[in-house]
Amino acid sequence: MVTMQDVAERAGVTKQTVSNVIRGRGAVSPATAARVRAAIGELGYTPNLVARSLATGATRTVGLFVPTVTGSFYPDIVEEVEDVLDANGYHLLLCTTRLDGERAKRHLAGLTSRSVDALLIAGDRDLIDHLPLLAEASFPVALCAWETDAPDRFPVVTIDYERAGYLAGRHLRELGHERVAVLASPDHGPRVAGFRRAFAADGLTVPDAAVHTASEPTPAGGFAAATAALTADPTITALFATHDVLALGALEAARAEGRSVPRDLSIVGHDDNPEVGVARPALTSVAIPKREMAREAVELLLRALTRSGSPANSIQLLRPELVVRDSTGPADGR
């Protein structure tokens, strides 16, 4: 392997002159700079990043933890993070925790050893127990896509999930719906709370019995929960699913029950995944700006890096937006 010393000898200078021309810093005469560049080209020299990292204390690598890279949520996060990183000359070290706390812990320990300049943790499932490990990390850490129990030790950039639920509720209220049910995944408390708030604003209440927890975040789980909801209270005129996949299942359930959407039943989803636009009827859903969220989170980290301080310990909430399509209509069914 060719080293900086080799280049220096070839160009007839010392190695820190070579270092200077490579980094474009310090003062080097145009003539010697040209000689150095020529030597680099002839030798095919490429600087050893590991050595540079040891000397500078920076690896220009950012770690990202996500629960998984399948599904329709996290891949966008990963790509957005990578885009921002790439634009700033950083690399991405990826860890998918896959519902495995031990694995998460192991990776966390590995990264703590200076091999990463900053760390972004997206999603709340597997890492929460091990977050204390990061308390004394020597690099900035931020959290994103965190819905519940965000530890207040780190800055977090996430969605205003409570408002997302509120938007869904307000939309149904504006359409005149009074008796409704919710299909919820276990960790979606804030969305449910926001939904209820919209009804409470009109003096209506969504009883606990109207909130049906889905056994799994799949269309099948949504189908079962929706069927349960329609059986428990056949008079409901609308359904809020805290996740689009559940809404997809609810669409099937409505069909199975012989209820036409949106005439007999309105359905609102959450996330605005690409597939909900092609569902029939196209699903009304709360869109969450996940790419913007990811971008804000990385940029926060990058800012901390250049200003070499820790980021402000704050929580930043991105605002969701309701996307109205064909699965919701007036409560009176006309």
Added chain:
Amino acid sequence: MVTMQDVAERAGVTKQTVSNVIRGRGAVSPATAARVRAAIGELGYTPNLVARSLATGATRTVGLFVPTVTGSFYPDIVEEVEDVLDANGYHLLLCTTRLDGERAKRHLAGLTSRSVDALLIAGDRDLIDHLPLLAEASFPVALCAWETDAPDRFPVVTIDYERAGYLAGRHLRELGHERVAVLASPDHGPRVAGFRRAFAADGLTVPDAAVHTASEPTPAGGFAAATAALTADPTITALFATHDVLALGALEAARAEGRSVPRDLSIVGHDDNPEVGVARPALTSVAIPKREMAREAVELLLRALTRSGSPANSIQLLRPELVVRDSTGPADGR
């Protein structure tokens, strides 16, 4: 930051004794090992991986290039690669090239500088022009999920795509289909060739005019191509889509044309993505062992690392398997 030297002083030994107990190598008396371990605990010492990398010349990091991390193909690859890496104590540096050759090149250049112990390139889109950059890489490189034009300079682990097409063709032949059409994505030449081989074996030929190239790898692209195929030759009794998403569109097209699947038209997909099992009718598809492929590829790389030689320059083909569901039936339509 606490260093090995600090631990050494605290334990009353020299730093390479500390190094020895950490790595569990060299001979250290149980008593001093215990003292060292105690000191490590008290100080909260964690070894600097960058310094270790500089000394050993290994980063215990493997780079992975994929075109994207969205969709249903590459995420599985990424997770499988990470699983194998994790089991062997390696980290994952991820680069998604996103159809951007410049970006790919930039990352390639970055990784060449010793910051990665090995490199796996999955998918053939964006990197082929820059592969020569890797010719003199000092670390092992392997390719996987490569369908066409695999450069013969590197070992490749991929799917026997020609056989995948053949399996689809043979299945249709066994059902008695004679007049058929193919919906193909541009880069799927081998699948089409294999499909044709199955017909040629029976003295039949699939004319060029029966191969319809989809404008885009989406249901919409499949819909358009299928419609074109059915219009060009209304007598066909079966369709092979080289990608499941195209098959999904073909299903719609058949519906639109008033042809019942599989009675009036049989459809075979490719990839066996999870969604094709829930399509109605459930799609017959050629399943490709992508996780096994990814596993083989990383393990090949890891083997090269431990044996510190370059991997054998070979091509390993994983065999696909046909999964018969409800979208195919006999040509006579009974």
Added chain:
DNA sequence: CTGAAAGCGCTTACAG
């Protein structure tokens, strides 16, 4: 079983 030395390939002040 333990310690002193050299080295991995850079960068960072600091003289000249």
Added chain:
DNA sequence: CTGAAAGCGCTTACAG
């Protein structure tokens, strides 16, 4: 504008 020195935090032979 250029060069000699020290140092980043480890590991790897090699003496004792």
